[in-house]
Amino acid sequence: MKGYISLLRLRFMLLLQYRIAAFAGVCTQLLFGFVRVMVFIAFYQSTSKVQPISYEGTITYIWLSQALLGLLPWNGDSELQTMIRTGNVAYELCRPVDIYNLWFSRAVAQRTAPTLLRAIPIFIVALLLLPGKYAMGYPHSCTSFLAWIISMFGALLLSCAITNIFNIVTLWTVAGDGITRLLPAVIILFSGMIVPLPLFPQWMQGILKYLPFSGIVDIPARFYSGHIQPSQIVSLFFIQIIWTILLILMGKWLLSRKMKLIVVQGG
C-alpha cells in the first residue's frame, strides 16, 4: 500500500513540476472554448431557422469537446515514435511480449491521464462559473448521463485503437510520415472539434455517422445533451466497438507484417 501511495505522490510532484504548462494548457482551452461559444452565439442570433441542434446543445457540445480534448487521437505516442525512428525499438520487438497490447496500454495511459487533469477544471468553470448564456448544460437526464458514460468508454477504446495505428505506421518511414502529418486534420474535422457534426450539410450526415471519428467526440457529447436518445446507446456503442475491433485487427495485421520483415532481415 505504501508503494502505491509513494507512486501517487511522485506523480503529483511530476505534475507540479510542469505546473505552469498544465495551467497554461487549461487556460488556452478555456479561451478557445469561450471564443467558439461567442462565435456560435453570433451565428445563432443571425437566423431564425430551426437548426438540427439547439443553441444550448451546441454550447454544451463545444465545452465537452474542449474538456475531453485529451481523448482526441490526433497523434501517436511521441516517445514510441522517437524510439522507432532511432532504431531503439528493435529491443522492444525482440521481447516475448505482445507488442500491440503493450502499445495499446501505453495509449490508454497517454489518453486518460491528461484528459482527467484538464477535464476537471474545465468542467468546473464551464458548468459552474460561467454565466448562463455561455455555460455548459447539465446532462439531459439520468439515463442520458449513463448513456454518456458508456459512450465515453467506447470513445476511449476507439481513440486508443487509432492512436496505436499512428504508432504502428511510424515503422514505415515515408508512408508513416505522410499519414502522421495528413490524418490529424481529417480526424479533427470529422470528429466535430471544429464544427459540431450535426451542423454539417445534410448530405454528409450519413457518411459522418458511420465514419469512426464521430464516435470520439460527437456521439458521446450528443448523448450527454440528450440530442441523441439514450435508447440509441446500443446501436451507437455497437458502431464504436465495430470500428475499434476493425482498427485493432488492422493494427495487429500491419504490425505482424512488419515484424516478419524485421525477423527475415535480421533486425
Place this chain on the structure above:
Amino acid sequence: MMNGIKLYFKYVSVSIQSQMQYRASFIMLTLSQFIVTFADFLGIWILFDRFGTLKQWSMAEVALFYGIVHIAFAISEGFARGFDTFSKQVKTGDFDRILLRPRSTVLQVLGLEFQLMRLGRLTQGLVVLLWAVNNLAIHWTMVKLTLILAAILGGACLFSGIFVLQATLCFWSVESLELVNMVTYGGVETAQYPLSIYSSWFRKFFIFVIPLACINYFPAMGILEKTDPLNSPIWIHYGSPLAGLIFLLLSLQVWKFGVTHYRSTGS
C-alpha cells in the same frame, strides 16, 4: 544597416539549405500545414452553409478577415521562428554564443531559423483572400491596395512582436511559454471573424492590449467601406496598421531589457 540586411539574407539561405536537405519531409510538412490550417476555413464554410450570415457579415467578408490574419500570422511564423523556439537557446547556453558575436542579438536570433513550411498556412490564407476579393464588390484604389498590404505587414509585425515578448519571458523562466500560445493561436482564432460579434470587454482587449483589431478589423472596414457597427472614426480605418509596427518596436525594447537582465544575473 545594409550590411545587417545582407547578413540576414545569408542566414536565411543557410536555413533554407538546412531544410532542403530533408526535401521529401519538407514538402509533406508544407502540405500538412496547408491542410491543417485550411480545415479552419472549411469549418467556416460549413457554418455559413448552415446559417447563411454571421450577424450582418457575409461569408466573403469573413473570408477577407480570415485571409488577412492567416497570411500575417504565417509570415511571422516563418520569419520569427528563432524567437518562438528561443527557450532552447537559453536552456543549452547557446545564447551566450550569440552574445559573443559582434552583431545585434535580434538579427542573430532572427537568423537562427526561417521556416519555409509556413508557406502552407500562407498559401491557404492567400487562396481564401483571393476568393474573398473575387466575391466582394470592392472598388479598388491605390490607397486600398496599400491598406491591405499594410494590414498584412502590420499583422506580421504584431505577431512577431508577440513572439519577441514570448522569447523575452525565457530570460526569467523557461516554463511560461504556453500562456503566450493563448494570444497567438487564440488571437488568430478570434480575429478570423469580425471583431464586432464578440462582447465588449473581449473586443477591448484585442483593440488596446494586443491590437489585433488594428491590423485586421479596422483596415477591413476601410477596404469594404462599410459603416462600422462599432462606430469607429474613419481615420482609424486607414491608420491603424501602424499599431502593429509600434507594438513590435515596443516589444524589441522589452527584449533589450531582458538581455540586460540576463547579462547581470547569468544563466
Place this chain on the structure above:
Amino acid sequence: MSQIIVENLMKTFKVAKRKPGLWNAVQGLVHREYNTVHALEGISFKLEEGELVGYIGPNGAGKSTTVKILSGILVPDSGRCEVMGKVPWKQRIDHVKNIGVVFGQRSQLWWDLPVEDSFQLLRDIYNIPHQNYKSTRDELIEILNISTLLDVPVRQLSLGQRMKCELAASLLHTPPLLFLDEPTIGLDAVSKLAVRDFIKKINKERGVTVILTTHDMDDIEALCSRVVVIGRGKILSDGTIEELRNHVSKERKLTVHMDMPIDNFSIPGARVVELEGQQISLAFNPEYISPAILISNLYEKYPVKDLFIENTPIEEIIAKLYGELRI
C-alpha cells in the same frame, strides 16, 4: 599598458532554493527562497600581450564567471575590468570583435552544414575583408591540417576533427586574444598533441594572448608559463608553475625499484609515501638533502635496481592548495 586589467571583481548570484518533498513543492508555487552564491570575491590580475596563461580551479571556483565577465557576456557587481582599453560589457560589440572563444563542450559551428559554410558565415558576421579572410583561412587550414574536412557536415566529424575546426573558426577574424575553455576534453592522444602544438604555435609565432581554462594538468604543464589558481572566488596563486609548486610544497618524488622485496625500509632525509613489494615511493625536500646524497645513501644501503626523480604532479599541488583552504 597591460592588455587585460582586472581589479577587485565581485559577483554574486541568487539561486532559487529547491527543497525536496511534496509539501515543499507546493509551497514553491507561492513563495520562492533564494541562496546567495558568492562567485567572485574580489579578484585582481594583469595580463600582458602575448602571454599564455592557465586559469585553473576546482568546479564552482569562479573560473567560468571570470571568463564570462572578461568576454563581455556577464556584468559584475563591482570592480574594474579593461580588455585592450575597453570595458567588455559596456562595449559588447566592439569588444567581441577582438576576441575568440572556444568552448570545449559547445560548438560554434552550424551543425547541419559543411565546415566551409560555417567559415563563410563567420566571415560575413565578423565582416572580414576578402583578402584577409582568404590568407588567414588558408594558413589555419594548413597548420591544423583540416583541408579534407571542409566539405563534411559538422555533425559527422569526430570530436578531434571538430575541435580543430573550432580552433580555426575562432581565429578567422584574427583576434589578438583567445579564450580556450577545456579545448582538449575528450580528445584522443594524437588530437591532444595536435591541439597543444597549435596553441603553442599561434602564441609564439603570432603573439596571440591565450587564456586557457582546463582541468587537464598535462595541458598546463606543456603550455603555460604562468598559472593563476582560483578557489572559492579568490585568487590563490598567480605566477609560474615553479612558483606554484614551491608555494605549496618543495618536495620532490623519488621512485625506487629494488631487486628484492624489502621489509623495514627507512632512509634518513626522506619519508616513505608508498611501499609495495619491490617498489618504493619516497618524498624528500632538496633543500634539506641533496638528491645526489640521498641517491648514494640508497645505493649503499639497499639493492637498488632502478630509480627516477620527478616533480610532484601538478594535480597533487593543486589538491594540496585546495585542501589547505578546505575547499
